Amino acid sequence: MHPDFAEISDSEADSLVSAIDREGYGVVQAYLRDDEIAELRSFVNQAVQAAGGVYVSFTGHESVAGTALERMANSPAFRRLCSKVYERTTGQPAPDQPYYQILRCLTGPSGQKHSLRFHYDSYVLTVLLPIHVPRGQNSGDLIVLPNVRKVRQLYARNLLDKILLDNPFSQFLLRRMTKASSPRLVRIKMNPGDLYLFWGYRSVHTNEPCDPDKIRATALFHYIDPHSDSALKKLLRK
Numbered sequence: 001m002h003p004d005f006a007e008i009s010d011s012e013a014d015s016l017v018s019a020i021d022r023e024g025y026g027v028v029q030a031y032l033r034d035d036e037i038a039e040l041r042s043f044v045n046q047a048v049q050a051a052g053g054v055y056v057s058f059t060g061h062e063s064v065a066g067t068a069l070e071r072m073a074n075s076p077a078f079r080r081l082c083s084k085v086y087e088r089t090t091g092q093p094a095p096d097q098p099y100y101q102i103l104r105c106l107t108g109p110s111g112q113k114h115s116l117r118f119h120y121d122s123y124v125l126t127v128l129l130p131i132h133v134p135r136g137q138n139s140g141d142l143i144v145l146p147n148v149r150k151v152r153q154l155y156a157r158n159l160l161d162k163i164l165l166d167n168p169f170s171q172f173l174l175r176r177m178t179k180a181s182s183p184r185l186v187r188i189k190m191n192p193g194d195l196y197l198f199w200g201y202r203s204v205h206t207n208e209p210c211d212p213d214k215i216r217a218t219a220l221f222h223y224i225d226p227h228s229d230s231a232l233k234k235l236l237r238k
């Protein structure tokens with residue numbers, strides 16, 4: 001049996017929230033043990049090899065069964081961490097929703113296609129666990145333009161924001177800002193096993209590419225869809 005993950009205190013949750021608000025992101029250090037990270041690394045290495053050295057991703061906890069990522073998805077302590085952070089910010093009780101969970105493994109030339117695509121997440125809180133952080137010319141940093149919008153009341157307004165961002169012109173400007181190391185962008189050099197939290201819905205963000213001969217692997221837990229009840233969203237999904 002594996003013990004549950006570490007609990008965070010109310011004051012730790014408060015400091016996380018103020019770091020996310022002020023700095024654009026917050027960190028929980030050494031959330032996973034070294035042996036858990038080692039196990040995830042071998043899962044990723046095998047997956048990349050099986051895919052023939054190209055980008056692979058896994059969505060949902062069933063696809064990572066038996067790993068620490070499945071245990072996180074089912075962990076009461078990890079859920080309390082997320083809901084405390086959410087509740088301290090919104091002042092609302094966290095609705096009971098599953099995570100939108102994804103494991104991304106970037107490698108090879110196809111890794112470039114999955115980099116520098118600036119976006120807003122559809123979920124309020126993003127928790128990112130780095131597994132492989134490559135060292136080298138391009139180390140695949142996380143780039144965040146923090147807290148540039150509010151959580152929208154209307155799903156239609158959220159769609160408009162996404163359209164304004166997901167077009168060649170906006171993407172070009174953001175890439176240029178990244179290249180010029182604009183002080184408005186927060187560049188996060190990540191440490192495997194630490195957790196990185198940010199307001200994914202409110203922040204424009206992406207990852208930089210890594211060298212094609214390296215692997216960059218991140219697990220993401222996206223938490224709380226503010227538009228889960230939207231009739232328009234349901235209609236468009238049909």
Ligand SMILES: O=C(O)CCC(=O)C(=O)O
Pocket residue numbers: 102104121128142205206207218220
């Ligand atoms: O892998 C990363 O660093 C970020 C990925 C991301 O933003 C996402 O999957 O929503």
Ligand SMILES: [Fe+2]
Pocket residue numbers: 119120121126200205
């Ligand atoms: Fe994202």
